[in-house]
Amino acid sequence: MRLLTHNMLSSNIRGVVNGFPLGIEAEKVVEREVELSAEFLRGVFPKIEWGALVAGARALGHPDLLPGEADASMLASDDFLRRFHRALLQLHVEEGALVCPETGRRFPINKGIPNMLLHEDEV
C-alpha cells in the first residue's frame, strides 16, 4: 500500500465522526522505484492531504523526507518533486496495519493489500 492510497482511505466504522487519516503501523516497508512524472505530481498535489502524507512518511521510517507544510509553488523545485514522488509512490507498506483514529481498530495490511472490511458490529 502506497501513501497515495493511504491518503484516500478512511475508517467508516459506525459512530466515527472523522475516520481520516488512518494511523499506520508499518511492519514491513519496501521501496520500489517508479518513474517520476512531474505532470502527474503537479496534478495530484492539490488533492493530497499534506498532513496525512507527512505523518505517513514518518510512520514508514522517513521522518525527514517531506517538509511539514507545502504549497504549490514548491512544485517548481526538482528536489521537492523527488521527495514528494518518493513518499507518495515509491514507499510501500507490505505488512502492517491501518488504525482508525477514533476507535483504534486495526485494519490489517497483508502483502500490500489493506483489508478494510468492517465487522458486523461496526456497520
Added chain:
Amino acid sequence: MGTLLPTCEPSLPQLRPRGRSSWWTEWRRGVPAPARAGAQSPSGVASASASAEGLRKGIAEFYDESSGLWERVWGDHMHHGFYDPHAPASLADHRAAQIRMVEEALSFAALSDDPQKKPKRIVDVGCGIGGSSRYLAKKYGAQCKGITLSPVQAQRAEALAIAEGLADKVSFQVADALEQPFPDGQFDLVWSMESGEHMPDKRKFVGELARVAAPGATIIIVTWCHRDLLPSESSLRPDEINLLNKICTAYYLPAWCSAADYVNIAKSLSLEDIRTADWSENVAPFWPAVIRSALTWRGFTSLLRSGWKTIRGALVMPLMMEGYNKKLIKFAIITCRKPE
C-alpha cells in the same frame, strides 16, 4: 419498492443432490449458507447482519476459489462481452467483446472527450482481478482504486498491475461496496461492472456509489436485473422466482431487482442525467460461449480441480441462458451523474 423481492429463499439449494455418494457430499461440506431471505422483510430490505456476513463470506470464498480458473480460460475481464445482436461470435471474438463492453459503457454514459474533463480518479467497485481498473487507468492515464471482497482477487489484481507496469496507477483493497473505505466525493468516475448483482441492499449500494462520487462525477452501473414488472404486477411469477433462486444460490446473489428499481433509487438520491438501456440482446452469445469453454478438455479438467462452489456455478450456467431466453433476466446499464 415492490420489486425488491426476497427471491432467494433460505430453502435448500435446488441443486443439492439427495442420497449421493460420499465424495459429492464431501465437497458440499463447509459451503456457507447463502443469505437467508427469512432475514428480508417483504419490502426486500435485508435486515439480519448475520446473513449479510454470511453472504460476504460466501462471495469472497466463491471468487477466491474460482477466479484462477476463470482467468485461465477467459482472461482478466470477469464480465460479459458486448456483441452485435444476432451476429455469430467465434471463441476468439470474446476477449474483444469484453473490451468492447467497457467502451460501450463509457460511450453510453457520454463521458466527455475533452482531455481536460477526462476522469483522473476512478473507483472500480467489485473489481475482480482488476481488468476494468487497469484498462481504465491506461485509457485515461488515471488513478484507479479497486475494491473486492476476495483477498485472492486483490492479490492477483495487484500482481497483474505490477506486471503491466501500472503499479503506480492502480491499487486494490479488500473492502465492502456497501461500506466503501473512502471519504466522500473522492472519485470522478464511479464504475460498477457486473458487481451490483451481489449487493444485498441496492439502495445502500447506489448510495455509497453516490457518496464517493465527486460533484459532476459519472456513475456507471452494468448489472444483471430481472425484467421490469408490469403495472399490474406486484411480483414476478412463481416459476420466475424459482428459477432465480437456483441461480442466486450458486452465485451468492441476494435479491434481484429491475432496472427500473435502479432508476428509481438514483432519482431518490437526486442523481442527474439518469439513463438506462437493456443490453440483453447484446450479451446473448456470452453464456453459450462460457458453457462451450467449460466443455473443452482444458475447461473441464480445470473445473474438476476447482472446488464445489465453482462446479456448482458452472452447472447453473444453462439456467442463466434459460433466464435470458425467457426474458426474465436482463443485462442492464444504468448511468447517471452526481450533481455539481
